Amino acid sequence: MEPEARARLRTARAEAKLSVRELSRRVGISPSMLSQIENGHCEPSVATLYSLVSELSISLDQLLAGPGVEHSPGPPTIATSPLVTPGERAVLVMDSGVTWERLTPSPDPLVDALLVTYPPGSSSSTNGGLMSHQGREYGFLMSGRLTVRLGFETYSLEPGSSISFDSAVPHLYVNETDEPASGLWHVVAGGGAPGTEGPSPTWRLSDEQQEGRS
Numbered sequence: 001m002e003p004e005a006r007a008r009l010r011t012a013r014a015e016a017k018l019s020v021r022e023l024s025r026r027v028g029i030s031p032s033m034l035s036q037i038e039n040g041h042c043e044p045s046v047a048t049l050y051s052l053v054s055e056l057s058i059s060l061d062q063l064l065a066g067p068g069v070e071h072s073p074g075p076p077t078i079a080t081s082p083l084v085t086p087g088e089r090a091v092l093v094m095d096s097g098v099t100w101e102r103l104t105p106s107p108d109p110l111v112d113a114l115l116v117t118y119p120p121g122s123s124s125s126t127n128g129g130l131m132s133h134q135g136r137e138y139g140f141l142m143s144g145r146l147t148v149r150l151g152f153e154t155y156s157l158e159p160g161s162s163i164s165f166d167s168a169v170p171h172l173y174v175n176e177t178d179e180p181a182s183g184l185w186h187v188v189a190g191g192g193a194p195g196t197e198g199p200s201p202t203w204r205l206s207d208e209q210q211e212g213r214s
Contacts, residue, residue, distance in 0.1 A: 001043060001092055005063040010038050012056040027051040043095040046124035046173070047131035054133055060100075060112050060187075063092060081105060089115070096122035103184075112187040118146060118175035130170035135189040137171075138164045144181030147174045157183070 001009075013023055024034040029048060036042040037052075044052065053060055082105060089101040097119040104113050116139075125131060130149060139148075141157040148155045149172040150165055157163060165171065167187060175181045 001037075001040075001063070002090075003040065005092060006038055006040055008058075008063055009052065009056075012058045012062070013038075016056055018056075023052075023055065026055050043093055045095050045126040046098055047129060048126070049092070049094065050131055050133045059107065059189075060092075062107065094122075095126060098122050098124065110188065112185075114185045114187075115182065116185045117180055117182045118144070118173060119180050120175055120178045123174040124172055128172070130172045132170045133167050135167045135187045136164065137167045138162070138186045138188070139183055140185075141181065141183040143183075144175065144179045145177045146181040146183070147176055148172070149174070157181075 013020075016023075018026075020034050020038075021031045024031045027034075027048065028051065033042065037044050037048075049060075049063075053063065084103060084105045088105075089103070091102075092100045094100075099117045101115040101117075102113065103115055104111075112135075139157070140162045141159055143159055146157040148157060148163055150163075151169050151171070155163060
């Protein structure tokens with residue numbers, strides 16, 4: 001995590017009037033671990049980070065705001081340009097090296113749009129525990145292999161595979177290979193984007209897919 005993200009985490013905890021000991025108790029980590037995360041001596045796991053932002057009632061976008069953007073309540077600041085180059089992406093790095101890069105130029109109130117990379121042997125939880133949080137998740141794997149444990153089921157993602165599910169269902173991502181796994185992930189909060197009240201679009205299988213199912 002960048003120093004700015006750690007500062008926002010401390011600020012959010014102070015605004016919530018929670019001590020290090022109390023917040024660590026609520027998210028299930030030791031007070032020393034939380035202090036190390038806030039002070040830059042260690043990185044949180046994906047599961048721990050989700051627990052922290054959920055308990056503090058802040059969004060991931062507030063941590064991914066990028067350098068020079070102050071934490072503040074209210075609607076996010078809209079960037080002047082819609083373009084985001086690789087060097088301009090806001091980045092979060094977790095304890096096992098898992099990396100999230102935000103694909104929007106500024107915090108988006110409707111979706112967390114991320115380029116996610118799991119190094120070999122990494123997972124979304126340090127101890128292998130499943131996590132759950134608000135929203136709905138949509139993932140598309142571009143390279144590598146990724147194992148997804150969703151509830152009592154296990155799925156294997158390969159390049160070109162996609163997955164979607166309610167994020168309240170306990171889940172875990174694991175890269176069990178010796179190659180990095182990268183993909184596009186979108187986490188949508190609430191019941192969907194505005195303007196989706198009308199009839200759903202009609203999707204059809206290609207001729208090849210229909211032949212394969214016949």
